[in-house]
Amino acid sequence: MGKRTEFLYLDEDDMIKAGVLDSEACVNTLDEMFQLLGKGDYIMGGANHNEHGIMITFPDNPQFEGMPANGPDRRFMAMVAYLGGRFKVCGEKWYGSNIINPSRGLPRSVLMVMLNDPDTCEPIALCSGNLISAVRTGSVPGVGVRYLARKDAEVCSVIGAGPIQRACFQGIMVDAKNVKKLVIYDIKPEAAEAFGQWAKETYHVEPVIAASSDEAVSAGDIISVAASRLKPVEIKNECLKKGSTILFTGAATIDPAYLTDCKVFFDNAKMHEAYMEEAHNDPAGVEAAYKNKMGSSIYRLIDQGKLPPVTEIPSLGDVACGKIPGRTSDEDRICMMTGGMPVEDVAWAYELYTRAKEMGLGIKLKIWDSPHWS
Numbered sequence: 377m378g379k380r381t382e383f384l385y386l387d388e389d390d391m392i393k394a395g396v397l398d399s400e401a402c403v404n405t406l407d408e409m410f411q412l413l414g415k416g417d418y419i420m421g422g423a424n425h426n427e428h429g430i431m432i433t434f435p436d437n438p439q440f441e442g443m444p445a446n447g448p449d450r451r452f453m454a455m456v457a458y459l460g461g462r463f464k465v466c467g468e469k470w471y472g473s474n475i476i477n478p479s480r481g482l483p484r485s486v487l488m489v490m491l492n493d494p495d496t497c498e499p500i501a502l503c504s505g506n507l508i509s510a511v512r513t514g515s516v517p518g519v520g521v522r523y524l525a526r527k528d529a530e531v532c533s534v535i536g537a538g539p540i541q542r543a544c545f546q547g548i549m550v551d552a553k554n555v556k557k558l559v560i561y562d563i564k565p566e567a568a569e570a571f572g573q574w575a576k577e578t579y580h581v582e583p584v585i586a587a588s589s590d591e592a593v594s595a596g597d598i599i600s601v602a603a604s605r606l607k608p609v610e611i612k613n614e615c616l617k618k619g620s621t622i623l624f625t626g627a628a629t630i631d632p633a634y635l636t637d638c639k640v641f642f643d644n645a646k647m648h649e650a651y652m653e654e655a656h657n658d659p660a661g662v663e664a665a666y667k668n669k670m671g672s673s674i675y676r677l678i679d680q681g682k683l684p685p686v687t688e689i690p691s692l693g694d695v696a697c698g699k700i701p702g703r704t705s706d707e708d709r710i711c712m713m714t715g716g717m718p719v720e721d722v723a724w725a726y727e728l729y730t731r732a733k734e735m736g737l738g739i740k741l742k743i744w745d746s747p748h749w750s
């Protein structure tokens with residue numbers, strides 16, 4: 377007789393009951409995860425153990441009936457990781473993205489997270505992943521603020537006022553206890569208005585709508601960039617004041633004069649090294665590959681020798697585990713570039729799975745009473 381295998385299925389309601397929207401818990405969980413990254417107790421995909429994920433893109437003109445066609449933000453992505461420490465779990469975030477989805481009453485991307493026992497390989501949980509992913513994304517700038525921002529920061533500026541920015545602001549506010557004013561810029565004024573109203577009600581901050589991204593960036597002690605790619609965001613050197621911390625969750629074109637003058641941190645330099653290697657081997661050419669990469673403004677300066685080699689740029693994990701200092705002066709201008717990592721999804725999903733089990737949430741699903749062929 378073989379072994380019965382079952383796992384917990386957790387839908388979005390279960391995730392909410394388990395506390396997926398609790399940014400403070402998520403920032404603390406990701407802080408722990410970054411400490412493990414700094415120590416090296418993790419593995420992501422690929423030969424270098426540091427790949428973001430593997431993507432399916434569709435052809436512009438499919439030759440087969442029913443095959444999807446390429447389009448903006450159209451992809452499927454599998455992001456895999458093992459995380460050590462108290463987690464000791466393998467997992468995968470698997471999602472598809474289609475920009476048409478909102479007109480169907482669906483989010484642009486639909487995400488699931490699977491967790492597995494790293495020893496027996498059995499699944500232990502399958503979770504609705506949209507809120508896991510959004511909140512973990514916003515909690516990375518939260519960890520960034522913990523180690524890199526001035527403690528007396530009073531003004532937070534946000535560029536882009538969509539759902540990911542909402543999660544970023546929640547994450548930032550976990551440690552930015554002195555923020556009193558929020559400056560918002562979005563190309564859609566109604567999005568900025570709604571964001572300001574929500575932030576005022578939730579955090580009692582004074583919302584100010586900026587007329588341009590320059591105005592918002594110039595005002596910020598902490599600046600969060602999380603805009604979609606509808607229109608490129610440009611960040612100018614002269615706008616960033618002394619002591620500011622700018623956190624990139626969404627793409628932007630960043631002034632080289634700023635990047636060569638400020639202190640640059642990556643979420644994980646080894647993942648950016650993997651991105652750069654992949655771009656240099658891309659048959660379409662490095663520039664074409666850099667076009668869609670979050671860190672391209674930094675990568676180009678590394679290629680030109682104007683910034684140190686990618687692995688010499690400090691990583692947040694090294695700061696979190698105490699190997700290197702974060703902010704050392706109130707005068708420093710600091711930039712943190714993130715790319716999104718499966719270890720973040722695995723860490724937050726595992727924490728929520730643990731809570732869900734304690735709360736008796738979810739449905740147990742059986743794979744087999746005894747495997748038919750074993």
Ligand SMILES: NC(=O)c1ccc[n+]([C@@H]2O[C@H](COP(=O)([O-])OP(=O)(O)OC[C@H]3O[C@@H](n4cnc5c(N)ncnc54)[C@H](O)[C@@H]3O)[C@@H](O)[C@H]2O)c1
Nearest residue numbers: 536537538539540562563567603604606607608626715716
């Ligand atoms: N790093 C990560 O792990 C990670 C994960 C998920 C999403 N993201 C990024 O976050 C971005 C935002 O996600 P979302 O779901 O909130 O997108 P969204 O499209 O729902 O909202 C983005 C907002 O940005 C605004 N915008 C677009 N261009 C702008 C510009 N030039 N200046 C100011 N505002 C602008 C839009 O009007 C919109 O209100 C995504 O495009 C993606 O790049 C990053």
